[in-house]
Amino acid sequence: MLKNIQAVAFDLDGTLVDSIPDLAASANAMRVELGLAELPRETVQSYVGDGINALVHRALSGDYHGKVNANLLERGFPVFMRHYAHHIANATRPYPETEAGLGLLKTLHLPLAVVTNKSEMLAVKLLKELNLLDYFSIVVGGDTLPERKPSPEPLWYVAEILGVAPENMLMVGDSHNDLLAAKAAGCLSVGVTFGYGNMAQLACDDATRPDLIVNKLPEIYENLRPSQPKD
Structure with a gap:
């Protein structure tokens, strides 16, 4: 099934790195500055996956589907961005064996990409600070193109840039957005069990x-x- 793979794309948060500690810290720094109580880390984790705008909106409302008035959002967003940009890699770390896995794939001479709903600027900054950026030929963020995952557009864009057909590219991720984008783009997909999504549930x-x-x-x-030749 995977014999024709010519490129591999990865989600970032929840797939390559565990970024919840710093995302939660920045979300709570924003809430405290605005006179709101801190949220549990697990709550903030449930808000991750649809980009910074969605995360800030959910963190301010304290509810995944909550509403926030425009004034509070306008005040909160720059506070979050300022704090997160300065503390983006304080506690964020690659998952165990991330670098080993990337290094092994590079030995196959496959171009690697990051396709994330995090803003491109923040994604590049995080990868650079964690010494992972050089593994990747291209980084596509949630604001790089008009559409983001679960749209297939980011994967089609990466495939075009790398000069491979979508059906010959693998998308690796932990969430429904990653898997929906892969299927819509015509890519094969890999789900990781150690991320933020419930892979057993998604597989059903x-x-x-x-x-x-x-x-x-x-x-x-x-x-x-x-495959290794048999004796």
Whole structure:
């Protein structure tokens, strides 16, 4: 199934790195500055995946589907961005074996990409601070194009830039947005079990069932490397 893969795209938060500690810290710094009580880290984690605008809106309302007046949003957004930009890698770390997995894939001479709903500027900054940026040929953020995941547009864009057909590109992620985008783009998909999404639950739905599920990134290499000739 994976023998024709010519490029691999990765989600960022929840797939390559665990960024919840710093996202939660910035969300709570914003709330405290605006006179609001802090939120539990697990609550902030449930708000992640649809970009910074959505995260700030949800963190201000304290509800995934909550409403926030424009004035509060206008005051809160720059506070969050200022704090997060300065503390983006305080506690954020790559998941175990992330670098090993990326390094193994590079030995197959496959171009690697990041396709995230995080803003491009913040994604690049985070990857650079964690010494991961050089693994990737391109980084596409949630504001790079008019549409973001679950739209297929970011994956089609990456495939075009890398000169591969979408069906020959793999999308690796932890959330419904990643898997929906992959299916809509015609890419094969890999779901990771260690991220923020419930991969067992996602795998039960035809719309979000990944083609492969892994517990660590080096397993992708094991599935992509050429078969060894038998004696």
